[in-house]
Amino acid sequence: MSHSDSFIRKYIFSTDHKIIGIQYILTGLAMALVGGTLAGLIRLQLGWPGLQWPLLGKLMPVGMPSGVMTPEFYMALVTMHGTIMVFFFMSFVLVSGFGNYVVPLQIGARDMAFPLLNMLSYWIGLLGAIVILLSFFVQGGAAAAGWTAYPPLSAVASAMPGSALGQTLWLLAMALFIASFTMSGLNIVATVLSLRAPGMSMMRMPLTVWSYFISAIMGLLAFPPLTAAAIMLLFDRHFDTSFFLPSGLIVAGKLLPNHGGSPLLWQHLFWFLGHPEVYVLILPALGIALDMLPVFSRKPVFGYRLSVYCLMIVAVLSMIVWGHHMFVSGMSPFSGEYFSISTMLITVPMTIIGVNMLGSLWGARITLATPMLFALGIIALFGVGGFGGLFLGNATADMQLHDTYFVVGHFHLMIGGVTLLGTFAGIYYWFPKMFGRQMSEALGKAHFWLTFLPFFTVFFMQHFVGLQGAPRRYYAFTTYEYLNRTHGQNVVISLVAFLLMAGQLVFALNFIWSLVAGRASERNPWHATTLEWETSSPPPHGNFVEIPTVHRWAYEYSVAGEALDYTPQTVPARQVAVTA
Template sequence: MAHVAHAEAQAGHELSFWRKYIFSQDHKVIGIQYALTSMFMAVLGGLLAMFIRLQLGWPGQSWPLLGRLFPSGMPDGQMNQAFYLASVTMHGTIMIFFVLTTLLTGGFGNFLIPLMIGARDMAFPFLNMLSYWLYPPAIIILLASFFVSGGAAGGGWTAYPPLSALPGAAPGSGLGQTLWLISLALLILAFLFGSLNYITTILQLRARGLSMMRLPLTIWGLFVTAILSLLAFPVLLAAAIMLLFDRIGGTSFFVPAGLLIGSVPVDHRGGNPLLWQHLFWFLGHPEVYVLILPPMGMISDILANNARKPIFGYRFMVGSIVAIAFLSFLVWGHHMYTSGMAPVLGTAFMTTTLVIAVPSAIKTFNWLATLWRAKIRFTSAMLFALGFLSLFVTGGLTGIVLAQPPVDIYFQDTFFVVAHFHFVMASAAIFASFAGTYYWFPKMFGRMMNERLGKWHFWLTFVGIYATFFPMHYAGFMGMMRRIYSPQIYAHLQGLQPLNVFVSIAAFVLFAAQFIFLYNFFRSLFRGPQAERNPWRATTLEWEAPSPPPHLNWGETLPTVQRWAYDYSPPDMAEDFQPQAAPAAVPTGRSREGRGDGGHAR
């Protein structure tokens, strides 16, 4: 593979504009395509969240201006229930699948994997292009569903049948739900093509000397994530196709006999709604780790670089990534404690779930130990990495509450759950994405982002996230249910309105602050100062290539790796870092035992 690519590089022919930027097979272009498309979707997903907060902050309020913009969803400026539920459903769907998954694996994964392992491209460049080009059609189908009769899907991102299976059950269960399933199926294919590629590339195309135990943790995170995706997404794909058949083919996988919608008997028999929940969460839980393992890796590399100190406990870090990934396949039932699933399963799933706290604690304390006696510089990337640590811990800890079935009886499907996953998964993954963008932007585009704007962005986002999501815990304490259009009729939720107003205002500020980032991103793209090859004085391979790297990444020769990825501040060296590919230093006579590469394959 490398030989072919090399020959092509030497031929040096110019690619046409279409082959270079649109139907490109270059992993860097594909990565950037994925990232830019994800950013567009993130703005949409964020906008939908603003609709949710508008309604929950001021239920029943009329917004005449918005009514003119959205005549069907907000007639006379007042949001209707179907539009509210479509916003809730599409916010979750877009953010989880169309933003975070695509950005982390499709964006960062594509761009970074070949560069960080010293390869010229992915193992299957054509498959890689195909993977990206399934994404825009999936988006178009998903967004088209807003304009069909009944509007977009309104059954939640979990799409539990029978609500999602019976077109007569709700406006959002019409054509919108069918399009939702088709769109998701397309996107899953894209993820599968990508995952195959990442696994093969990491196993087959590593530079000479780059053993698995010398890989940067970013690559470990992406590698294990690809394995998770490859094993978990086919299950959701199968479930989505079964649900599609239930909707349009007259099958009954998920719909039992004897149901009545209003007074109309439902013509299905023999299905079981719990089957969908098992299949959905068999993907759904590993999916949470698809969104958090790449961040864990990226954060480890950004922390080490900005602390000028090796990552602490590299082997435990790799081990805990693998352990978390393995356990993630055994915990899906913790989403189903109150579902009617046999109680004994609740005990089993609680046990596996609480075990995950152990590798998560290892990672957290290893990050803290990395900071101990470090030399921390507070770049924007580092601030977001430290923010990630805080958010991950805050969100992870509330998971311990929810993992216990007796306690979960009360908190299941309340805002406590909403607060929990917005911290541990959503905000943490977004923070890692921001950290990764500030850190790798110079490599992606050959220009630096503005650090001053980056810091403003960090502070407003960090405070905004806590102000938005922390009070949601209290709404959960009061028992405020998820996905309700208004809490106002419930006696136990009286007194909640000031809290909801506060959360809504905080959410608006949080959303507005993201335009600082967008401005910084696009301005730096054209006006940012030229980036050096290695502006952060980092050790890993991607910084050996020019900024931005040319087609096929490396010149005549591929880099050869001499050591592990974390040789920061090594003793008896004047420099405070030693790149992975730098030739071995001449021995100075002092013992070099106990250096990070000791014991790892050479």
């Protein structure tokens, strides 16, 4: 399939899903750099509260006058770190990035269903990212009401500096992000439903595709309620309506005119999105891990159908458990009981997925290549993080743990760690496909250990800081005597966090060096069975010279009596027996 375009049409305003996928990935990685820097500043404050950092004072004279961080700036850092990491890093790279790049290739399509919409989706998403970055530089600084944007902090412009223009820009950026994410989700769903290659039945799709398909449907259903809430919040902020603002609210010595609104209404609408969003991000990471385990263990995935059904059940249950984020909001004990039970229910399919991952390793010839290390890391973090979730999903235990560092540790292991490792697994695995070059294995392995160990240490320790009663979002733990004993732990956490950040330099070096001078990759370097490896690396415009025909599932490894230990999905049954 011949194709010639100008550089700008081909690489900038491209409608090719592969270029758009790479654009998303690179933009998301750049945003991770910002989000990570914010995390560094947060750790600096928590490790050494009140200490002067003259150089930082010069760089950020408003947030850190004379080198000491202000509480308002700290709140903005926490808010923007969460927002950027969840929406503009993880969603960009893992969901929209790999979703764009991998899904059409793995189902044997030439492109996404709506290429123009796809391009529009990226540019609107990029605009959202630019708006959120610009919000640091407006009067009052960036939004500071938390990534959950709870009113009244988010609804009253005079509540704190970040509640002014920064919060409005936060809402604008989120509106752009939601529009972009919706377009991306529509594309993934329509592509999977309509553009599968001949023979690619739904139950022959790789689990990666299943996870993206389900995650996209969840995103499409969960984001609109946040849109509705954001519209109402915008009206509360600028047009004196009272959806979320109660009566008698006095801010900066002034009685607000609002009356009767319910801040809890926002919380319900936010978490109706917020909780499924966790799964929108985690499912693709699990799908990627489930698909990598067979490649590097040379045996079929364990429990394919069960994993598909569990992904579906998780998707359904995730839409009805949002209240477990609000156990201390004064909800009736009966509601709390319901949300506890439904949350516990979700652990059943999640555990089955975890067991299927372990089952895939049973009796296998494991190769510890870099993508496999990250996939194994996902199992570890998924297990430990999930265990913490058992406590938080239980209303009785959550009453004690709510808004402590136990929660921070838990969700970082899950929505932070599982997805981060999934992202890196994906990058190392598909880098040869994207750029036709291999990343350095030595640097990759060093990067894995410099990511996994510090990440686990930081957030595992935070569970224990939380158990000692340390609340999240506090600017410093110097006011209350009972928290003094956490100071040493916070210093250690901060030091390990800096090691984690330094470890990412290894990745940056590997990524850039491999792009420029990496060893040329063969077409199918991992000897994998899925369709993306049946075309050249990088694939041509239109992906395949001829649309492939699929004859089997994606996990045909080590078929008895065959010379090769893998059978691509395109090999007909008359050549190699179909085992599933």
